Amino acid sequence: xxxPIKLTDEIYVCLHEAGHAWVTYLEKGYVEFVExxxxxxxxxxxxxxxxxPPASKQAIACGGFAVEYLLFMRDRIVDEDGxxxxxxxxxxxxxxxAREDKISYFGVDLxxxxxxxxxxxxxxxxxxxxxLSGKLQPSFANIEALARALQSSKKVERTExxxxxxx
Numbered sequence: 001x002x003x004p005i006k007l008t009d010e011i012y013v014c015l016h017e018a019g020h021a022w023v024t025y026l027e028k029g030y031v032e033f034v035e036x037x038x039x040x041x042x043x044x045x046x047x048x049x050x051x052x053p054p055a056s057k058q059a060i061a062c063g064g065f066a067v068e069y070l071l072f073m074r075d076r077i078v079d080e081d082g083x084x085x086x087x088x089x090x091x092x093x094x095x096x097x098a099r100e101d102k103i104s105y106f107g108v109d110l111x112x113x114x115x116x117x118x119x120x121x122x123x124x125x126x127x128x129x130x131x132l133s134g135k136l137q138p139s140f141a142n143i144e145a146l147a148r149a150l151q152s153s154k155k156v157e158r159t160e161x162x163x164x165x166x167x
Contacts, residue, residue, distance in 0.1 A: 002074075002076065003076060004076055004077075004078040004082060004084075005071060005076050005077055005078065006077075006078055006079070006080060007077065007085075007093050007097075008080075010036065010038075010044050010151050011147060011148070011151050012068075012071075012077075013036060013044040013045070013046045014034075014036055014046065014146075014147035014148070014150040014151045015067050015068070015071065015143065015144065015147040016046060016064035016065075016067060016068060016097070017034045017035075017036070017046035017047070017048050017064065017147070017150060018034065018067065018143045018144070018146040018147040018150065019063035019064045019065075019066055019067030019068075019136065019143060020034075020048040020050070020060055020061075020063040020064050020101075021034050021048050021050070021063070021146060021161055021165065022063060022067075022136060022139060022142070022143050022146075022165060023056075023059055023060045023062070023063030023066070023132065023135075023136070024048070024050040024052055024056070024060050024063070025162075025165060025167045026059070026135060027052060027053060027055075027056030027059050027060060028052075028053055028056070029050050029051055029052030029053060029056055029060070030050070030051050030052075030158060030162075030167075031048060031049065031050050031051075031158060031161050032049040032050065032051065032157070032158055033048075033049050033155055033156060033157050033158065033161075034046065034047070034048045034049075034146070034150050034155070034156050034161065035047045035048075035049075035150075035154065035155045035156075036150050036151065036154045036155070037154070046150075057104060057105075058104075058105050058128065059128075059132060060104075061101045061102070061104040061105035061125075062101070062105065062125065062128045062129040062132050063129075063132065063136075064097075064098065064101055065094055065097075065098050065101065065125070065126065065129035066129045066130070066132040066133040066135075066136050067133075067136060067143060068090075068094050068097070069094070069126075069129055069130055069133045070133050070136060070137060070140060072085070072087075072090045072094075073133075077090060091122075091126070094126075095117065095122050095125075095126075098125065099111070101125075102117060102121070102122075102125050105125055105128070106121060106125075139165075139166075142164060142165050142166055143165075145164050146161060146164045146165060149164055
């Protein structure tokens with residue numbers, strides 16, 4: 001297995017954000033910056049500030065999941081013991097990780113009292129992200145390069161993003 005990644009690794013968050021950035025450019029927008037912060041509890045949070053055409057909102061929202069899906073399909077996501085995670089574990093983690101992205105995708109927060117989304121909405125979001133992953137696959141090296149730059153510097157601005165992604 002090449003470069004295994006745990007769901008709790010900084011690089012996992014960076015790859016997710018790099019996916020949003022890549023799709024922003026595919027959709028004829030641009031990214032002002034991507035940013036990584038570490039919360040007081042040690043959890044990483046990422047943010048992508050994009051200027052995008054209105055019709056691209058749903059595609060960009062799926063960009064992070066699309067990258068996560070490619071990592072999963074390549075058996076690069078592992079548990080704490082270094083074992084590739086199961087499909088069920090991936091779906092649970094990815095859908096929890098995509099909470100804000102799903103709100104952006106659907107335009108409304110559909111969490112119920114237990115914090116779960118309707119299964120049919122998760123399915124629709126995942127289907128869109130899986131379809132999108134095919135467009136990201138040929139440029140995965142660029143996406144990884146942006147993620148490594150983000151992990152290293154914690155913030156990457158537009159000029160550097162465009163240089164790394166080739167736009």
